[in-house]
Amino acid sequence: MPLKADLDAIDWKILRELQKDGRITNVELSKRVGISAPPCLRRVRRLEESGIIKGYRALLNSPVLGFDVVAFCLVGLHHQSEAELRTFAERARNWPIVRRAWMVSGDSDFLLHCVATDLGAFQSFVIEELTSAPNVDTVRTALTIRQVKDEGLVAID
Numbered sequence: 743m744p745l746k747a748d749l750d751a752i753d754w755k756i757l758r759e760l761q762k763d764g765r766i767t768n769v770e771l772s773k774r775v776g777i778s779a780p781p782c783l784r785r786v787r788r789l790e791e792s793g794i795i796k797g798y799r800a801l802l803n804s805p806v807l808g809f810d811v812v813a814f815c816l817v818g819l820h821h822q823s824e825a826e827l828r829t830f831a832e833r834a835r836n837w838p839i840v841r842r843a844w845m846v847s848g849d850s851d852f853l854l855h856c857v858a859t860d861l862g863a864f865q866s867f868v869i870e871e872l873t874s875a876p877n878v879d880t881v882r883t884a885l886t887i888r889q890v891k892d893e894g895l896v897a898i899d
Contacts, residue, residue: 747794752777754898756785757794761894764798804857811858811885815872816850818880826877827851833875839867850882861885 749757755775759766766774772782789795804812819826827845834843834854842855854872858864864885873881 758898814884815854816882817852820879
């Protein structure tokens with residue numbers, strides 16, 4: 743499968759290292775990828791400006807902060823017109839409990855990744871917000887038991 747981005751081996755090394763540690767200094771990054779600091783910084787800026795690197799954020803430990811429930815919701819809509827899909831997507835973006843959302847194919851229309859303080863808060867969201875939202879037909883939920891893998895979003899060899 744052809745890549746959409748024109749990247750060389752150094753670019754891929756930079757992406758791998760930044761995905762492991764977004765707070766790495768440019769000097770340390772340049773050492774790890776085998777080039778000097780100034781060209782390394784130029785490459786990182788080029789990767790940012792081209793949109794390959796979308797941004798940086800802190801990965802929070804949700805249970806330590808009191809958010810103990812992670813769940814997924816598969817949502818099916820009554821109607822899948824572009825306007826209805828857009829409306830539901832906007833609604834999902836505005837629910838704080840929904841941390842990530844995807845429009846999907848198959849039996850459902852959306853997959854929502856939810857994080858809540860406790861089971862009661864998640865249940866309230868599902869009953870009072872999600873299932874009662876306009877055009878929502880079906881909602882299937884899956885509570886997580888234990889996370890078994892947590893890697894960067896792109897597998898870089």
